[in-house]
Amino acid sequence: MATVLDEIIVGVRADLEERRREVPLQAMRERAAVAVRSSPARDAHAALAGGRLDDHGIRIISEVKRSSPSKGALADIASPAELARRYEAGGASAVSVLTERHRFGGSLQDLDAVRAAVDIPVLRKDFTVDEYMIHEARAHGADLILLIVAALDDSQLAEYLALTHELGMNALVEAHTVEEIERAVAVGSRIVGVNVRNLKTLDVDPRNYAALAPNLPAGVVRVAESGVQGPEQVADYARDGADAVLVGEALVRHGDPSQAIRDFRAASLTVRG
Ligand SMILES: O=P(O)(O)OC[C@@H](O)[C@@H](O)c1c[nH]c2ccccc12
Numbered sequence: 003m004a005t006v007l008d009e010i011i012v013g014v015r016a017d018l019e020e021r022r023r024e025v026p027l028q029a030m031r032e033r034a035a036v037a038v039r040s041s042p043a044r045d046a047h048a049a050l051a052g053g054r055l056d057d058h059g060i061r062i063i064s065e066v067k068r069s070s071p072s073k074g075a076l077a078d079i080a081s082p083a084e085l086a087r088r089y090e091a092g093g094a095s096a097v098s099v100l101t102e103r104h105r106f107g108g109s110l111q112d113l114d115a116v117r118a119a120v121d122i123p124v125l126r127k128d129f130t131v132d133e134y135m136i137h138e139a140r141a142h143g144a145d146l147i148l149l150i151v152a153a154l155d156d157s158q159l160a161e162y163l164a165l166t167h168e169l170g171m172n173a174l175v176e177a178h179t180v181e182e183i184e185r186a187v188a189v190g191s192r193i194v195g196v197n198v199r200n201l202k203t204l205d206v207d208p209r210n211y212a213a214l215a216p217n218l219p220a221g222v223v224r225v226a227e228s229g230v231q232g233p234e235q236v237a238d239y240a241r242d243g244a245d246a247v248l249v250g251e252a253l254v255r256h257g258d259p260s261q262a263i264r265d266f267r268a269a270s271l272t273v274r275g
Contacts, residue, residue: 006202007150007153010102010104017104018131021134031137034136047172059270060270061095061245062094062249065250066254069106076250076255082116083116083118089260090122097116098127108128125146126139139171147171148174149173149174150201159189163190174193178200183214187222206228208230224244225247226244231252233268
């Protein structure tokens with residue numbers, strides 16, 4: 003049976019073929035190479051492992067998310083740049099920008115605008131299913147890309163991670179099960195996310211983080227993804243050892259996202275002083 007993930011990937015591949023007709027792989031490789039020289043990637047690993055924050059608060063990856071497959075339209079984001087600046091002002095360690103169009107309403111234009119607006123690392127959040135998308139991410143300024151273990155076989159995972167590192171970027175490698183965590187770790191992932199949203203049913207269960215986190219080895223940056231509605235959930239993830247948390251909906255719907263981020267970080271400090 004086709005899952006939501008499978009359906010999304012069909013659309014991602016169709017869009018990719020269109021862009022590849024405009025700018026073929028070799029030309030995109032050259033654009034990425036130019037970006038590597040003129041505007042090298044920011045160190046997302048360092049930022050998520052502690053970075054400029056001198057307390058022990060959880061690091062926040064704040065997402066620019068217009069819509070989602072489970073909820074439809076989430077927020078009317080007139081200026082992704084302005085939203086990203088608010089995230090940065092509140093103390094976010096990185097900004098995630100959805101670039102998938104059909105289900106998330108994102109675009110590479112959003113990525114360009116956000117990268118130019120902030121000094122913190124920027125994640126291109128998309129369904130990476132081809133080498134092309136990694137060169138393209140770097141050409142558009144991405145510092146970090148998403149690799150979803152469930153969408154890739156082991157050789158793709160290893161190859162895409164190596165290319166990401168070659169271009170000076172980091173990868174957030176997303177897992178949903180113990181087996182996927184093991185596959186992520188086996189290829190040498192340095193930043194591993196546990197997404198508590200089931201990609202087949204889209205159900206969110208934050209308890210999945212506590213259940214799966216013991217399988218993350220020391221030395222990888224641990225990211226809890228999805229399901230944050232308020233500070234309590236952030237405190238729970240922090241208690242369960244998350245170094246960073248990825249938050250979308252709760253921030254795009256909040257009237258004061260800078261303050262929301264401050265509140266999330268403060269909540270995490272109450273559980274680890
Ligand atoms: O809006 P939320 O529940 O805070 O979730 C954010 C983020 O984890 C979610 O957008 C996400 C996690 N992994 C993904 C992969 C693709 C698209 C989106 C995602």
